[in-house]
Amino acid sequence: MNNQIISVPDPRPAAASEPRGVSPRPNSAAVAPPRILVVEDEAALSLLLSYNLEAEGFIVERVERGDEAELRLVESPPDLVILDWMLPGVSGLEICRRMRARDATRSLPVIMLTARGDESERVRGLSIGADDYIVKPFSVPELMARVRALLRRARPDRVAALLTAGDLALDRENWRVSRGDRNVHLGPTEFRLLEYLMGKPGRVFSRAQLLDSIWGFSAEIDERTVDVHVGRLRKALSQGGERDPIRTIRGAGYSFDETFGKND
Known part of the structure; x- marks a missing residue:
């Protein structure tokens, strides 16, 4: 089966006023939901990622340029970054390198998105400091599973297993x-x-x-x-x-x- 990036989903249906019966939830009142920064210049893909992450209960911020991402990371580091390799302003690879050089973001989980599938490129992305690497086109459920897995390791108090x-x-x-x-x-x-x-x-x-x-x-x-x-x-x-x-x-x-x- 050829799992690929999909088009932006239909408008979401109305949510229930307050979920009951299932616990624990990442967005419970006792624990703030994880914040995820999506750095992606393809508007449709950025919206798709935001939709699915918010459906999981995460707080999502989106930026399209590498220099904007730099500012966000300095002002208010999130709990995880989904970072495109090729960006206007500053490349995702350079952003990752700078993150690992700063104390405040050195251990921040990073998932790198890229169309570069060669082994040498994957090694390059991981060696510069990315925690995970996923090649476009990709399966949305697989990406969501990787997000949860990284957050469980980095912030086990924030994601229910x-x-x-x-x-x-x-x-x-x-x-x-x-x-x-x-x-x-x-x-x-x-x-x-x-x-x-x-x-x-x-x-x-x-x-x-x-x-x-x-x-x-x-x-x-x-x-x-x-x-x-x-x-x-x-x-x-x-x-x-x-x-x-x-x-x-x-x-x-x-x-x-x-x-x-x-x-x-």
């Missing part, structure tokens, strides 16, 4: 799902689908939005694929009359039931 709702638990770090005393065996796609829905309880996602966020763009996949994988997920989660935590909203899409675990 475990999502729970009632007797259902999803362990992001070990890729495990359980329901009560039973292990739930999911394929990679079903795991990502559950993680995405469970992380935003009550919020309704259209099939197109789920297709964009979970699979990325592929000409070989249509919206019926979402229904197939939701069906597999439901079968794995609900056995022997167990309550189904996934809601189908006719004509709109799917959501994780925000009352799950509350009224059982």
Whole structure:
């Protein structure tokens, strides 16, 4: 499957007033959500990254020029930087080098985005101080997973590794799902689908939005694929009359039931 950068998603549906039933959340009142600086001069890609990061509960700042990024990093260092290699003003490679030379940003996690896929270029980016390196075009779910992994290592207090709702638990770090005393065996796609829905309880996602966020763009996949994988997920989660935590909203899409675990 050819995972590629996708077009900017449709306008997001209205969010639930306050997610209930799933904890912990990165944007809980007790802990401020991580701040991520996106430094990318392609407007459509920058908007796409911002949309998906905000959907994960992060605070996002966007700049298009390397010199603007330099100012932001000096004034108010974020928790993580997504940094394009080729930028107007100052290159991403030079920004990364300068970050590693300053005490305030020396240990700040950096994911480098680039169209340069050669091994020598990857080595160059990592040797200059980038923590991770991802080549365009890329899968959005893969990038989100890398963001969470870096934040968990750098700021474990800011990103939840475990999502729970009632007797259902999803362990992001070990890729495990359980329901009560039973292990739930999911394929990679079903795991990502559950993680995405469970992380935003009550919020309704259209099939197109789920297709964009979970699979990325592929000409070989249509919206019926979402229904197939939701069906597999439901079968794995609900056995022997167990309550189904996934809601189908006719004509709109799917959501994780925000009352799950509350009224059982």
